[in-house]
Amino acid sequence: MTINQKDIEKIAHLARINISEEESATLEVKLNSIISMIDKMQEVNTDNVEPMSHALEVTQPLREDKVTESDIRSDALKIAPEVVDSIFIVPQVIE
Amino acid sequence: MDWDIVIGIETHVQLRTNSKQFSGASTAYGSEPNSQACLVSLAYPGVLPVLNKEAVNCAIRFGLATDAEIASRSIFARKNYFYPDLPKGYQISQFELPIVNHGKLSISINGKEKEVRILRAHLEEDAGKSLHGIVQGKTGIDLNRAGTPLLEIVTEPDMSSADEAVTYAKKLHELVQWIGICDGNMQEGSFRCDVNVSVKKKGDTKLGTRREIKNLNSFRFIKQAIDYEVNWQIERLEDGEKIDQATILFNPETGETRAMRSKEEANDYRYFPDPDLLPLEVTANMIDKIKLSMPELPASVAERFEKNLGLSSYDASELTANREVTNYFNNVLQFECSPKITANWILGVIFSQLKEKDISISLCPISPAQLAKLIQRIEDQTISNNAAKKVFDALWQKPNTEIDLLIDELGLRQISDSGAIDQLVEEVINANINMVNEFKSGKEKAFNALVGQVMKASKGKANPTQVSEILKKKLTI
Numbered sequence: 012m013t014i015n016q017k018d019i020e021k022i023a024h025l026a027r028i029n030i031s032e033e034e035s036a037t038l039e040v041k042l043n044s045i046i047s048m049i050d051k052m053q054e055v056n057t058d059n060v061e062p063m064s065h066a067l068e069v070t071q072p073l074r075e076d077k078v079t080e081s082d083i084r085s086d087a088l089k090i091a092p093e094v095v096d097s098i099f100i101v102p103q104v105i106e
Numbered sequence: 107m108d109w110d111i112v113i114g115i116e117t118h119v120q121l122r123t124n125s126k127q128f129s130g131a132s133t134a135y136g137s138e139p140n141s142q143a144c145l146v147s148l149a150y151p152g153v154l155p156v157l158n159k160e161a162v163n164c165a166i167r168f169g170l171a172t173d174a175e176i177a178s179r180s181i182f183a184r185k186n187y188f189y190p191d192l193p194k195g196y197q198i199s200q201f202e203l204p205i206v207n208h209g210k211l212s213i214s215i216n217g218k219e220k221e222v223r224i225l226r227a228h229l230e231e232d233a234g235k236s237l238h239g240i241v242q243g244k245t246g247i248d249l250n251r252a253g254t255p256l257l258e259i260v261t262e263p264d265m266s267s268a269d270e271a272v273t274y275a276k277k278l279h280e281l282v283q284w285i286g287i288c289d290g291n292m293q294e295g296s297f298r299c300d301v302n303v304s305v306k307k308k309g310d311t312k313l314g315t316r317r318e319i320k321n322l323n324s325f326r327f328i329k330q331a332i333d334y335e336v337n338w339q340i341e342r343l344e345d346g347e348k349i350d351q352a353t354i355l356f357n358p359e360t361g362e363t364r365a366m367r368s369k370e371e372a373n374d375y376r377y378f379p380d381p382d383l384l385p386l387e388v389t390a391n392m393i394d395k396i397k398l399s400m401p402e403l404p405a406s407v408a409e410r411f412e413k414n415l416g417l418s419s420y421d422a423s424e425l426t427a428n429r430e431v432t433n434y435f436n437n438v439l440q441f442e443c444s445p446k447i448t449a450n451w452i453l454g455v456i457f458s459q460l461k462e463k464d465i466s467i468s469l470c471p472i473s474p475a476q477l478a479k480l481i482q483r484i485e486d487q488t489i490s491n492n493a494a495k496k497v498f499d500a501l502w503q504k505p506n507t508e509i510d511l512l513i514d515e516l517g518l519r520q521i522s523d524s525g526a527i528d529q530l531v532e533e534v535i536n537a538n539i540n541m542v543n544e545f546k547s548g549k550e551k552a553f554n555a556l557v558g559q560v561m562k563a564s565k566g567k568a569n570p571t572q573v574s575e576i577l578k579k580k581l582t583i
Contacts, residue, residue, distance in 0.1 A: 080145075
């Protein structure tokens with residue numbers, strides 16, 4: 012598998028980042044070298060290996076279902092560019 | 107041409123917890139905007155999610171209730187997309203290894219049982235709410251809901267009509283409330299369905315391309331949306347066009363569906379295991395503990411009602427539609443009332459009153475003990491069934507009145523003194539010789555008319571069975 016300029020454009024859009032043409036060219040080389048390393052790893056037979064999702068052999072601690080957080084609006088809303096009646100106001104999104 | 111309809115449903119069930127899925131912020135509905143947006147809900151850098159134990163318990167309860175496999179190890183994953191009501195830029199969900207797999211839920215369609223397979227149910231978090239119209243041309247964001255625990259329940263495409271889909275949704279809605287994992291409040295968004303619809307030529311084995319109708323929060327909308335969508339798809343295919351996979355919205359005002367997201371962007375969520383959360387382990391011990399606290403399931407209660415109490419399957423399933431109704435029914439039965447009469451009263455008179463007043467049975471002003479007393483007075487023939495309805499209406503107005511007092515106050519006590527009835531019958535016979543002759547010449551109808559006359563003479567208080575018996579005896583001498 013190889014990555015082309017179109018893929019980079021798509022990935023950049025999905026991540027909402029702007030990439031210049033020069034950057035994109037460098038990225039293509041870098042990403043393809045990563046992909047080729049992954050291709051190499053793909054050669055290993057993993058049929059009987061359980062996929063690893065975490066490096067540590069520990070499991071998730073659970074939290075008691077208790078309300079421990081208080082209202083921090085006065086601080087949280089302060090840094091927002093626009094607020095009306097404690098509601099964040101953002102550019103319009105329409106589905 | 108004939109078409110097969112194929113429907114699968116994904117339901118987002120808000121779990122009934124006090125705090126959020128991954129933080130200790132409150133999940134209460136209707137609070138001041140953003141007052142429950144803690145640092146985790148706001149996606150501040152450096153915060154770590156810590157899983158809510160109760161949400162895990164809820165998922166296990168659901169797994170047990172649907173005879174599913176509960177995974178001893180499940181994994182949380184990031185579902186990446188950008189939307190302002192999701193400040194992290196990803197939703198924490200479960201992807202490859204969900205907590206619940208391969209369950210089933212039985213629904214009854216025209217008296218026939220059908221099994222809907224549940225492919226999986228996974229834990230995830232809700233997004234915040236986008237609000238429109240606060241500032242012209244802008245969107246408002248309230249993050250109180252962000253992080254609320256959800257269980258997403260996904261079926262196989264096992265339903266083949268809008269009615270089946272609605273029946274499944276209702277059944278699931280009853281079940282999640284019954285086992286106490288969801289408050290079921292659809293107006294508040296506690297139970298929302300995404301419905302996948304496709305059609306194929308009758309008998310084809312290959313499924314058609316599906317379109318997913320998002321976020322339906324009423325059973326009526328589910329039905330309307332499916333009906334509209336099925337017609338739309340069939341018309342299109344019959345016109346020789348093809349269906350593109352799409353996410354669509356239902357507009358309740360027009361009853362139409364319309365596409366929401368373009369195809370190329372759909373479903374590019376780039377899931378990967380969330381490094382902030384470790385594998386979730388569910389031990390046999392945890393499951394056993396929860397088993398002990400599980401209520402008997404509605405299907406089993408209904409079966410018991412049919413077998414042991416002789417109720418019809420319809421009555422049994424209506425009486426087990428929610429736990430409050432079942433408890434009410436059981437509480438009346440404790441007073442040794444006839445199950446059949448009790449079922450008729452609850453499903454008839456009480457349900458119609460509750461519906462008219464738009465309240466649930468927990469707010470019924472008439473207690474099970476009072477209903478039991480009323481039924482006993484019918485059974486011991488103190489009052490007729492009709493009189494009992496009058497007593498019931500009066501009782502609804504004055505809930506704490508003693509039933510016997512009320513019967514006397516309304517003058518509804520039935521005359522069962524055969525001497526008194528005998529006399530009334532005698533009078534009516536003498537006053538209606540014509541009718542008596544008609545009866546004797548073979549007109550059966552005249553008999554009922556005579557019974558009616560006696561009832562009228564008694565102001566409705568005579569025991570109708572006794573009246574019939576005495577009248578028959580006198581006329582056939």
